[in-house]
Amino acid sequence: MALSKSPDIRELCYPFIFESKPTCDYEIMTDELCCQVGMVLAHLGDAWPSLREDLLHLQTLIYHLNGSVRGKNGIFDSDIDWLKYRYDCYQQAVSGRVSGFVLPQGPMPVPALHLCRCQAKKVVRMLVRLDEAGIKVPPTLPRFANLLANFFFVLTVVVKSDLNVQEVPYVSINYPAPRPS
Template structure:
C-alpha cells in the first residue's frame, strides 16, 4: 500500500517521508548530522571559541548539503576550500598526536564528534547509493562529505589535546 499525505498534518513529520527513493533517507541523515552538531555546540566549554565558530558556520552548510540532491546545488568550491583550510589548521595544531587508529572515546563532546564523523561517512555512502539509483548531483557533494568526516575526527584530536586527554590506540588483529 502506498502511503500518502495524511489529512491531519500532525501525522506527517516531513513532506517526503513516504517516498521510497533514497533521497529522503539522505535528507534525514544530513538533518541528523546537523542535530549532532547542535549537541556538540551545547557541550563546548571555555577555550573552544574557534571550534564553536567553525561548527556554527558549518551547520547551515550541512543544510545546504541536505537540499543539494533534491533541489539546486548549495555547496560550492569556496565551501570545500574553507573546510579544508580549517581541517589543515587543526591538523597542524596537533601534528604527530595520532599516528594510527584510536578508540573513539573521551570526554564530551568527543564521543558526539565521533558520531558526527560516522554520520558523515553514512552521508558519503548514501551519495554512492543515490548515484547508483540514477540520481544526478554535483560531484562536489561527496567531496565535501568526505572532508566533513575527516574534519570531525581532527576536532576530536584537538579537543583531547587541549584537555590533556590521552588517545587510546587501537591495534587491529585483522590487518
C-alpha cells in the same frame, strides 16, 4: 498496501517522508548530522571559541548539503576550500599526535564529535546510493562530505589534546600491521 500521507498536517513530519526514492533518506541523514553538530555545540559551552564558530558555520553548510540533491546545489568549491583550510589549521595544531587508528573515546564533546564523523560517512555512502539510483549528485557533495568526516576526526584530536587526554591506540587483529619502511 502502500503507505500514504494523512490529510491532517499534524500527522506529517516531513513532506517527502513517504517517497520511496533514497533522496528522503539522504535528507534525514544530513538533518541528523546537523542535529549532532548542535549537540556538540551544547557540550562546548564557552570553551573553544574558534571551534564553536566553525561548527556554527558548518551547520548552515550541512543544511546546504541537505538540499543539494533535491534542490539546487548549495555546496561550492569555496566551501570545500574553507573546510580544507580549517582542517589544516587544526591538523597543524595536533601534528604527530595520532599515527594510526585510535579508539573513539574521551570526555564530552569527543564522543559527540565521533558520532558526527560516523554520520558524515553515512552521508557519503548515501550519496553513493543516490548516484547508483540514477539521481544526479553534484561532485562537490561527496568531496565535502568526505572532508567533513575527516574534519570531525581532527576535532576529536584537538579537543583531547587541549584536555590533556591521551589517545588510546587500536591495534587490529584483522589486518596485517604495516611493515616499517
